[in-house]
Amino acid sequence: MRNESRLAQALLHRIEKLVTGETNLMEVCGTHTMAISSSGIRRMVPHGLKLLSGPGCPVCVTPAEDIDWIIELTKIPGVILTTFGDMIKVPGSHSSLEGEMAQGAEVKVVYSPLDALQIAERNPEKKVCFVGVGFETTSPTVAATILLAREKGVKNLLIYPAFKLIPPAMGFLCAQEEARIDGFICPGHVSTIIGSHPYEFIPERFGIPCVIIGFEPLDILQGIWMLLRQSRDDDPKVEIQYERGVNQEGNPKALASIEKVFQQCDSQWRGIGEIPSSGLSLSEEFADYDAKKAFDLHPPRAEEPKGCICGPIMMGLKVPPDCGLFGKRCTPQTPVGPCMVSSEGACAAYYKYGES
DSSP, X not given: OHHHHHHHHHHHHHHHHHOOSOEEXXXXXXXXXXXXXXXXXXXXXXXXXXXXXXXXXXXXXXXXXXXXXXXXXXXXXXXXXEEOGGGTTOOOSSOOHHHHHHTTOOEEEOSSHHHHHHHHHXXXXXXXXXXXXXXXXXXXXXXXXXXXXXXXXXXXXXXXXXXXXXXXXXXXXXXXXXXXOSEEEEOHHHHXXXXXXXXXXXXXXXXXXXXXXXXXXXHHHHHHXXXXXXXXXXXXXXXXXXXXXXOSSOOHHHHHHHHHHEEEEEEEETTTEEEEEEEEEEOGGGGGGBHHHHOOOOOOOOOOOTTOOHHHHHTTSOOGGGSXXXXXXXXXXXXXXXXXXXXXXXXXXXXXXXXX
């Protein structure tokens, strides 16, 4: 612990020497958001260095219209909805899965899409739908499950595809006139799948440095120093701090499964809008597993909660304490917006660790 403390102090000293004015670094991973808050790094770094939370929480960026559609699906007799637990409390326009469960909807929390496949095998007379929410870390496991279902001849498993891709969202943020991003803390988990190459267009096109960083406090501090050093040297590029988990090429088997089962599509990000080529839909070959094509549902037009600023927060334009609802009407016990619902949301992190 003493050695770690000395290393942290040395890194903080190096960081302080490189911060000469206001500098904005954005992390695009919910695990980084929580790690930065829980370790107190935001309070340790120099005042001019701002650590902003981007759209790195898949639960947070799932649009209300997707939640509304899923809720409509739970009302169809003979349907079992399966989902990860972090989706249960996410508010749609008028309800949540938790609220529907209280009314008797058949919703099961699973730990893997393979659990949904097993439920489908045990209930051949029902349609079992898995809510596919996540980034490049989740989509390979869903792809593998679909391939296994086809191999086994299971035809009653459906997927609601709401997957998101991180690099297109980063590019979208860079292109916004109001963007104030001087460097990206790239996600460690996503990068174990996709590698470092997909980020290279960001320094090449926008001149913004990127570093793929691990999740320990020393990882984060070293990664921040690497980003600031790039800025000082005016040499933007993609670097890998998290070398023990990430390589340039990524995971070829995972990438192959994504390419086989899915195709890129435009996608809506909650509070942000449509981002071209930032989502995954099922390819024509696997269209029989697409819940959207199996059920023709048309829920009412989605509405966002009044006063919620989750969108500007995820774009780095605001921080949670800027919201008039934060810590008052919006708390983890009574969340209004998705950034407070998710355990990896920026608002939840700020609230839990008393940041203001």
